[in-house]
Amino acid sequence: MDGRVEPGHDDLRGMSGEAGLANSGVVYFNRPPVGAGLPGVRAARTVIVTGLALSGTSMVAQAVKAAGVFIGAAADDVVHEDAEIGAALARRDEAALGAIIANRNAGHDVWAFKRPNLHEEMAAEAVARFRNPLLVVTLRDLAAITRRAVLSEQVAEWAALEAAAASQVRLLAFLRRLRCPIMLVSYEKAVAAPDVFVAALGDFIGAAAGAAAVEPGRAAFIRARRRRFEGVIDYVADGVLSGWAWEVGSAAPVRLELLLDDAVVAEFAAEQLRPDLAAAGYGGGRHGFAVNVRRFLQRPEAVVRVRVAGRTFELGKSGSRLKQLVRA
Numbered sequence: 001m002d003g004r005v006e007p008g009h010d011d012l013r014g015m016s017g018e019a020g021l022a023n024s025g026v027v028y029f030n031r032p033p034v035g036a037g038l039p040g041v042r043a044a045r046t047v048i049v050t051g052l053a054l055s056g057t058s059m060v061a062q063a064v065k066a067a068g069v070f071i072g073a074a075a076d077d078v079v080h081e082d083a084e085i086g087a088a089l090a091r092r093d094e095a096a097l098g099a100i101i102a103n104r105n106a107g108h109d110v111w112a113f114k115r116p117n118l119h120e121e122m123a124a125e126a127v128a129r130f131r132n133p134l135l136v137v138t139l140r141d142l143a144a145i146t147r148r149a150v151l152s153e154q155v156a157e158w159a160a161l162e163a164a165a166a167s168q169v170r171l172l173a174f175l176r177r178l179r180c181p182i183m184l185v186s187y188e189k190a191v192a193a194p195d196v197f198v199a200a201l202g203d204f205i206g207a208a209a210g211a212a213a214v215e216p217g218r219a220a221f222i223r224a225r226r227r228r229f230e231g232v233i234d235y236v237a238d239g240v241l242s243g244w245a246w247e248v249g250s251a252a253p254v255r256l257e258l259l260l261d262d263a264v265v266a267e268f269a270a271e272q273l274r275p276d277l278a279a280a281g282y283g284g285g286r287h288g289f290a291v292n293v294r295r296f297l298q299r300p301e302a303v304v305r306v307r308v309a310g311r312t313f314e315l316g317k318s319g320s321r322l323k324q325l326v327r328a
Helices: 017-019 057-064 084-089 096-109 124-129 142-155 157-176 185-190 194-205 217-224 275-279
Strands: 025-028 045-051 110-114 133-139 182-186 229-237 240-247 254-260 264-271 286-292 303-308
Touching: 017 025, 025 194, 045 057, 045 096, 057 110, 057 133, 057 185, 057 194, 084 096, 096 110, 096 124, 124 133, 133 157, 133 194, 142 157, 182 185, 182 194, 185 194, 229 303, 240 254, 240 264, 240 303, 254 286
Parallel strands: 045 110, 045 133, 133 182
Antiparallel strands: 025 182, 229 240, 240 286, 254 264, 254 303
């Protein structure tokens, strides 16, 4: 990929001396030189906002939306996620994606969508399906992404850091294969100098937004992004450990891990119908579990824990000894 930092585009355009050396945190790739017809002034184009999950894509999407660019009829007002495109990408449904693109092109000269981790769902070559694509890609401090994953996704620190680092390597490989204009944005720099960021963004996409659109740490975003789990271990009866678990607001079954003395001995889903849970308003009630633990009953002093698979959340009563959970 022919990539370069354009001296006329980066930082303070037209300035010289020390002022022109200020670091805006913006890097361009595949962008025509000044005077060659910037892609942002073409009538028909698609703005794609992506980057690692939790890297600041919602902040950029908010600025794009504030500039008056259509960003999806099904996009919510917190994270600005396009549900239609997201569903098509998640299903790898190329026909549905093609229909959405055709519909958006027919209705809008300029439109946008935000999809974190697009590089995990789409081949670089497939980006050419979008009309005159302009990619705005956020990069963020990995420590900050890790901490947000710990707080919002309830993932262990090392797991979150290693996952983010590996995904960032794949993101850069994805970007390197592209031939369309790309704008890399430092989340930290954008937050520190929002006026510089929105000016650069407006120039790149051909639509301007005010610096007020940059609002880091929005309470509504933090609430929306935080995954919450509830559940408890009930008891052991006839050699079967029962209980329930669910992700608040989701009907999907939760994968769980059973640990004895901190060693994982079983993995299963909380997906059994429990009328008591349905009556109490826990989704549709299909969040119960029953797992055979007869082979472990000879270890009555073993400490029992049940946690959401791949996360740090543990069900109520975790930490009890097995003998304490056996119903008399």
